[in-house]
Amino acid sequence: MDKYQFRFCVGDRFYLCENKILCEYDYEERMVFANMAYNPSTIAQLKRQASHLPVRLQPEAQKDLLEA
Numbered sequence: 001m002d003k004y005q006f007r008f009c010v011g012d013r014f015y016l017c018e019n020k021i022l023c024e025y026d027y028e029e030r031m032v033f034a035n036m037a038y039n040p041s042t043i044a045q046l047k048r049q050a051s052h053l054p055v056r057l058q059p060e061a062q063k064d065l066l067e068a
Contacts, residue, residue, distance in 0.1 A: 012024070014027075015027040017030065
């Protein structure tokens with residue numbers, strides 16, 4: 001988990017989860033992934049969608065391809 005360098009602001013929402021203070025975004029993200037663990041069809045759907053994403057090469061790999 002990343003450490004935040006920000007201050008708490010009035011109106012922001014924070015949650016205590018596993019003895020850690022999480023901002024609302026991180027808490028919701030954690031809950032989404034936790035719920036997916038109980039739904040294998042969701043994981044399978046994500047894998048199918050991810051398999052269609054274009055592959056981005058690291059700069060070193062692009063350099064090697066151009067030099068070849």
